[in-house]
Amino acid sequence: MSNVNKLAGKTITLAHGAGGKAMRELIDEVFVKGFANPELASLEDQARFDLTELVAQGNRLALTTDSYVVDPLFFPGGDIGKLAVTGTVNDLAMSGAVPLYLTCGMILEEGFAIDELIKIVTSMKVTADEAGVKIVTGDTKVVHKGAADKCFINTAGVGVIPAHIQMAATQAQVGDKIIVNGFIGDHGAAIVDARGELALESSILSDCQPLHDLVQTMLKVCPTIHCLRDATRGGVATVLNEFAQSSQVGIKLQQSVIPIRDEVRGMCEILGLDPLYLANEGKLVAVVPPEAAEAVLAAMRLHPAGVNSVMIGEVQAIPKGRVLLNTGFGGERLLDKLVGEQLPRIC
Template sequence: MTVLPLRPPRRVRHETVTLAHGGGGSAMRDLVEDVFVSAFAVHEEGQPLEDQARLSLAELMARGDRLAFTTDSFVVDPLEFAGGDIGKLAVCGTVNDLAVGGAVPVALSCAVVIEEGMAVATLRRIAASIARTAREAGVRVVTGDTKVVARGACDKLFITTSGVGVIRTGLDLGIARARPGDVVLINGPLGDHGAAIMAARGELAVSAPVASDCAPLNGLIGALLDAAPGTRLIRDATRGGLAAVLNEMAEASNIGVRVAESAIPIRPEVRGFCDLLGLDPLYLGNEGVAVAVVPPEQADAALAALRAHPLGVLAAAIGTATAERPGRVVMDTPFGGTRIVDMLVGDPLPRIC
C-alpha cells in the first residue's frame, strides 16, 4: 500500500487581503486554512472539511430538552479597542444571547466579509481572539464562510456569528415572566463598553481610562440559575443599555419597574465621561452586563452567586417589579425625587457591536 504524505499547510503569501482571496481558488484556500481553520481547529487532523458541521444529537439531548439558536452580525468601529476587538465581541455576543435564555452554548458558526486591502496581520489577531474567547466560553467554532469585497464595499471587516445551545430541562425564562415583588439584579457596572468604544474612536478628543466589559457570561449565568432556579428572566444590556431592558420587561410583563439610581453600579471614570459629553449611562451599550429578575425569596442567594463569580463581584440589587404604573420604569433619584426612564428614540452611539 502506498501512503501519500500529508500536504504542507497552506500559507498566505500577501500582507493584505486581495480580491483573489475571495475567488474560490488557491488564494482563498490559503487564507481560509492559514488564518481561520488553523485558529479555530474546526476539523480533526487528517479529516476533510465539509460544507456543514455535524453535531451529535445524542450529545445535545443529554444536556437538555430544547435547542436554542441565535444569530448576530458585528460591525463595530474601530475593530480593536481597549478590552477587546470585533472577534471577541462576536463570540461573546452570540454566547451571551444563548446564555440569557438559559441555554448552554455548544457550537458557533463564523462568517466574515473582508474589505480588499485589509492587513492580514490584523485578520490573524482577530481570528486568534475568536479562538481564544471561544475556548474561554467552552464552545467550538465548527463552521464558517469567507467573502472578500472591493474597497469601499464594507468597512474593513464585518462578522456574522450564529450559535446553538441546549436549554436544560424544566427551565423557562422569558421577558414576559416578571411578577410584582420580583427583584432586579445586575452583575456589574454600566457603560464600560460604550465609553471604551467612543474613546477608541478619538472623534471627540476625549479619553476614558476604561476598558470594554466584553466577556462571555454563560458561566456566570449558570451559577445564577443553580442558586436561583426560579429566575424569571435574564437579558444582556447591549444596545439601548439597561433602560431598554427594563422598558422591554415592563411592557412585555405588564408590570411597573422601580429602580434606585444610587444602587446602580457605574465606574467614576464612566460617570465623568458621560457627564462631560451629556450622555446617560443607563442608555450606553454593554457587552458583559446581564440583567436578571428573580423571585424575592431567591434574591439573596442569586446575589451571592453573582458576587462569587469574577464577572459579578460588583453585582447589585437595583430595584423591584411592581403592580403600579404597568409598562413604566421609574427611578428614585438620590435627591428624593423620581423620574421616568423611557426608551431611546435613536442611538447615541452607533456601531458599538
C-alpha cells in the same frame, strides 16, 4: 496559532473571495488553523452533530445570530473577534442554554491586512475556548475597497436548554428584584475613548466577557429566575423597558445604588449621554423572585464576572409597562426605551 507566516504581511485581495486557490489558502492558513477543531477541519458545507449528545444535555435548542461592525476593530478590553464570540455566547446564555457551537461569517474589504485578520481569528479562538464553544463552520466574502469597513463578522450560535429552565421576558412578577452584575456603560464609553474623541487620562476598558458560567452559577441557586437578558445596545434602561412591557408590570430603580464608574459618568456628563442607555458587552439584568434574591446576589459576587453585582430595583404593579427611576431627591424620572442612537458602531 502556528504556521500562518505564509500570509504574513499580505493584504486581502478579491481573489481571496473568488473560490479558487487564493481563497482556499486563506481558509486553510487562517481559519482552519486558527479555529482548530475536527468539525471545521472536515471543510464540509455544514457542521454535523450527534443528536444523542445534544438530547442528553436538555430538551430544547437555543439558536441565535448576530452581526458585528464595531469601529474601531480593536479597542481597550477587546476587539471585534472577542466581541463576536462573547455576544453570541451571551445571547444563548440568557435563555439558560449551555452554548456549544458557533458559526463565523467574514465580510472582508479588499486591502485589509491579513495580519489584522489573524489577530481577530486568534482572539475569537481564545474567547471560544474560554467559553467552551467550538467555531465549527463559516463563510468568507470579499468586497471591493470602500464597500465595507475592513472587516464585518456574522455569527450564529447553538446551545441546549435544560428541561427545568423556563425564563422569558413575560415572566416578571410583582415583588421581584432587579440585579445587575456590575458597572454599567463600560463598553459604550470604551468605544468613544478608542476613537480618540476625548483626551482622557486613563483608558476605559470594555466589559466584553462571556457570561454563560455566571448564568449557570445563578441558576444553580435559583432555577426559577424569571427574566434574564444582556444589556447590549440600548443599555439597562432598554432591557428593563422590554421586561416591563412584555410582563405588563412596573419597574422602579434606585439611582443611588446603580453602579457606574466615575470615568464613565464623567464622559457622559461631557457628551450629554445617559449611562443607563450605554451599551454593555458583559453585563446582564436579572429579574429574580424576592425570596431567592439575596442568595443569587451572594453567589454572583463570588463569581469573577459578578464581583460587583448589585440589586438596583424591584418590580411593582404600576405603572404597567413603564420603568421609573427614583432620583434620590424625592422625585421620579420616567425611563423610556432608547430613542435614536446614542453612539454609532458600538457592536
